[in-house]
Amino acid sequence: MRTQQMQTREETDPRDGWTRRLAAGLLALAPLVTYSSTAVAETDRDAQATTSRPSDEDIAAAVGRRLAGSFGENGGGLSAHADEGVVTLEGTASNLAIARRAVDLAETVRGVRAVVSQVSVSPESSADDATVVRNIRRAWLFDPATELLKLEASVNAGVARLTGSVGSHAEKHLAEEVVASIDGVVDIDNQIEVAYDERRTDREIHEELIGRLRSSVWIDPERVSVEVNDGDVTLKGEVESAAARRRAYHLAWIAGVQNVNHDQLEVAGTRRDDAQRPGRHPFPPDEAVERSLQAALQQDPRVDTSSVKVSVRNGTATLRGTVPTLQNKRAATRDARNTRGVWVVRNRLRVAPNARANDEDVGAQVNEALARDPFVNADFVRAAVIGGVAHLQGRVENEFDRRQAEKVTGSVRGVVEVLNELVVDTSWQDVDDSSMAQRLHDELWWSPHIYSKTIDLKVIDGAVVLDGKVESEFERRQVLRTIEDFGVRKIEDRLSVDRAP
The missing domain is CATH 3.30.1340.30 (Histidine-containing Protein; Chain: A;)
Structure with missing residues (x-):
């Protein structure tokens, strides 16, 4: 039965037309590079990257390849163009979450300073506004992180207006994230209020925010400064990517903050040399890492920390205790991996639901x-x-x-x-192993968070084999995430982390 279903899908798959031709065309246009320390082509391009930002034409092509490689039938109509590093996305998506993922993908391309989305949402279903409201409420109810929040939603012509009161910006953002995936939602007007328990001084906000930015693997703490005036936060400096810029913005929304301005937080126009890279900065001692991780867990609405114990030794973070949901456990792992100074995560949390479910x-x-x-x-x-x-x-x-x-x-x-x-199932991709390997080599170069030149990548029968060394666990995950989006059948990860300063 499964085989028959897949055959039917292949016969009617729209990617057999426009999207497949687009992907093949983009692949043919992609520069062919070898991702190794001895590659002349990459050495030349690295030298160029340390002196100038990639051209707008090359940036737009790189974003286009990322979109074509990541989206199937739902994203085949998206396109990108760039002007001085600012990428504009156009086209139609069937869901708001897909349109937002297109932005996420574009923000992880080297040279992209910002992303403007002009993607319109045209839902596949014809659900009326009342049905969409019911689906929003149901989604909130069945998500353990939002089920207890006091939220309301109304929908007019597909635009969801969210109201209510929560205790943190993270909860407000999470509530919106859940709604974005609901079929029939074309846009969101998030009017949820954040009610802080107590008023904080600018100095308290500044100290906590500095610590939070320093503990994030996404941010180079030596290149970002913070100003706080009557609860208004201003971020200045430089980050590695548009994705890191947005991450810094959300990190800045801590208790007591009234507004965050990150207009003066720029994306690095050139690639860092070896001495400047974030991975080469000394990491904090285990005690400081442990405090940072505990704070990150407490600030994450997806983690119930009431029975969680954290310990860090020689960069290895161990999580023990019980949590009520698997979502809690996995969010805790994600928080640990995003904490600077954590090299290895051992998640020994046990999932113990509050009530036995059928x-x-x-x-x-x-x-x-x-x-x-x-x-x-x-x-x-x-x-x-x-x-x-x-x-x-x-x-x-x-x-x-x-x-x-x-x-x-x-x-x-x-x-x-x-x-x-x-x-x-990679049968929809009409790409041989050699061409796929060349394309993936190129995509690794286009990631602003991947530095290592000692990565050896091979593709065998649609499966990727990775060997070599990277500078950090964060870089290793960036390598895996970049490759995972491109329709490979399997990834065999043999990468090792070089912890040498």
Whole structure:
């Protein structure tokens, strides 16, 4: 039955037309580079990158390749052009979350200073506003991180207006993130108020914010300064990417902050030399890392820290205790990996739901969540829950979809573990191993957070094999995330982290 379904999909897949031709054309235009320390082509381009920003034409082409490699039938109509490093995205997406992911992808391309989205959203369904409101409320209710928040939503012509009161900017942002994936939502007017428990002095805000920026692997603390005046925060300096710039903006919204201005926070126009790279700065002692990680966990609305204990030794962060949901456990891992000074994460948290759930009911909620997610084609993904363990089977188009299905499943209350048996089907890609390897080499160069020239990448029968060294766990994850989006069948990660200063 599964084979018959996949054949039907291939016969009707729109990517057999415009999108596949676009991807093939972009691949043919991509510069062919070798990602190794002895490559003359890359050495020349590295020398150029340390003196000037890539041209707008090259930036637009790189963003176009990233979009074509990451999106299937839902994103085939998106395009990009650049003007002095500012990328404008145009086209139509079937879901607001897809349009926002296009922005995320563009922000991770070297040379992009900012992204302006002119992507319109045209939902696939014809759900009326009342139905969309019900779906928003249901999504909030079934997400463990938002189920207790006092939120309201109204929808007019697809524009969702969110109201209510929460205790942090992170909760406000999370509530919007959940709504963005709802089919029928074309835009969001987030009017949720943040009610702080107490008023804080500018000095208190400044000290906490400096510590928060210093603890983030995304930010070079030596190149960013902070000013606070009556609760208004101004960020100045330089970051590695548009993605890091946005990350700094959200990090700045701590308790007591009334406004954040990051207009004077610029994206580096050239590639850093070896001495300036963030990975070469000395890392803080274990005690400081432990405090930073504890603070990050407490500020994350997806983590219940009431029974979580943190210890850091020689850069290895160990998490112990119990959490009520798998979402809590995975969010804690993510927070640890994003903390400067953490090299290895050992997550020994045990998922212990507050109440025993019926497997059949949990399975139904998982399948409903998968059907609601815009990135997962639920026609080819099946979930069954046995003893709280969710088993995922079926086929997806790339590693991002596979990872997304696992993320969605893990967010359902009652799921204590996910066994992801989804198979990445790359048959829709008419690209041989050699061409795919050349393309991935190029994409690694275009990532502003990947520096190492000692990465050896090979593609064998659609599977990627990675060897060599990187400077940090953060860089290693950037390598994996860059590759996962491009329709590879499997990734064998043999990269090692060189911790030498």
